[in-house]
Amino acid sequence: MTAPLGVVVAVRGDGEAAVVAEIDAHPGLAVVRRCADLAEAVAVARAGLGSVVVLSEQPHLDADAVAAIRAAGAGLVGVADGAAPRLEALGIPPARGSLADAVLAAVARPAPDFAPPPERGGGAVIAVWGTGGAPGRTTVAVNLAAEAALAGHRTVLVDLDTAGASVATALGLADEAPGIAAVARAAARGEDAASLLERHLLDVASRLRVVTGLTRAARWPEVTAPGLERLWPALRAAAEVVVLDLAAPAEAAVGHGAGPRRDGATLAGLAEADVVVAVGGAEPHQLVRLVHALLDLEGPPPVVAVNRIRASVAGTRPEDAIAAALGRHAGVTEVWPLPWDLRACDAAARDGRTLAEAAPRSPLRRAIASMADVVIAAARAARDAPATVTD
Structure with missing residues (x-):
């Protein structure tokens, strides 16, 4: 029997419980850590304890944290109630529809680089x-x-x-x-x-x-x-x-x-x-x-x-x-x-x-x-x- 895929959750606010419940309800997924903050999520990813990190927008989320999680080999999925321009700018695809499907997709393909400004400029x-x-x-x-x-x-x-x-x-x-x-x-x-x-x-x-x-x-x-x-x-x-x-x-x-x-x-x-x-x-x-x-x-x-x-x-x-x-x-x-x-x-x-x-x-x-x-x-x-x- 194949072991479920380990998921690290670092979601702020009241939505965290719903995220955890949806992930644990899928037979191929299991929440391995509910992190109190982003620093803990990065440390857990570096320790190799999860294959995907599910994140929400938060004050210390930046390109350095994203790069650290990617370097550890973990996928990234974002969660948000509405538009998530910062998540998208950092290359964290927000889950639209099924969160479980988004988590599985994050393992199958690498996350894109965070979005550059639209024009490079000629300087x-x-x-x-x-x-x-x-x-x-x-x-x-x-x-x-x-x-x-x-x-x-x-x-x-x-x-x-x-x-x-x-x-x-x-x-x-x-x-x-x-x-x-x-x-x-x-x-x-x-x-x-x-x-x-x-x-x-x-x-x-x-x-x-x-x-x-x-x-x-x-x-x-x-x-x-x-x-x-x-x-x-x-x-x-x-x-x-x-x-x-x-x-x-x-x-x-x-x-x-x-x-x-x-x-x-x-x-x-x-x-x-x-x-x-x-x-x-x-x-x-x-x-x-x-x-x-x-x-x-x-x-x-x-x-x-x-x-x-x-x-x-x-x-x-x-x-x-x-x-x-x-x-x-x-x-x-x-x-x-x-x-x-x-x-x-x-x-x-x-x-x-x-x-x-x-x-x-x-x-x-x-x-x-x-x-x-x-x-x-x-x-x-x-x-x-x-x-x-x-x-």
Whole structure:
């Protein structure tokens, strides 16, 4: 005799008793656990105690919980009195008609991915990434975004540095704004990502808007890959150019381990980007870090920018020496040299302004503006390139 199929129930409210009764009335089904909350349901699924989890809408139901249940090999069925847009957005098919039939169907076929926004948008995504040790990633990201806006592109700058967000400080914005945490968290719950962005984008200049970063680095688990996956299409729809300020790799910039990762936002941003700008410092120890980071980075070759170049740390012809070193040790064929320009950077930092505003004629501003033209063109070309088909 075949054992009945185990069902985990995590239904809130008065409807739970009816759900349990209907499942137990079917000869091929049996309720193995009635869970007090979603966390218990996830734990039970991970323990392999049920083949299907029956859920209702609840406050902590999000894409992370759905992904955890799916990863455990359990099917998903939703229950609701009426329309269930959040369940459907998260890829949990609501039972229409017989609940028992819906449970059996969930075992026979995998649940679909949670629904993306209707339009991906045409914006190009540029990720500014690089080594640890403060080589100037945020300085490059902020001013690259500012130059894109000055060139006439509708631009969104997103602070995705989950280790030390600083875009708000660099631009003189209030750092208590909800920013990326609120947007990613709500997107992971299945809320409309485009509406979320419109509520949280801050206008800082003509054609330049910002999503601020985490107010505390300890909040990094709120910015998860499922939330970001739903956010990318909305960002591309909100702007012609999207610039991501990413943290240096906390672990390695390759691979995905099980469970949340502190560098998960960095990995997600690198994977989504049409072009990656890898920023390193000109000091010898920073160049060593940059070489290691470039060798670990997967995907197309990045645009390499070396910041704070000066003869005092790299010799009389620092640009040539650095380009030769990176070519020899990391296979880099082209380097964008960003000169040491302490006075301009200090003026911008003091007033919370971009280089174009604080020091428009500075050598660093001119170098970033030149690089921005090339990077934006490359990002648009990569965005429009046909997808590579692999076996």
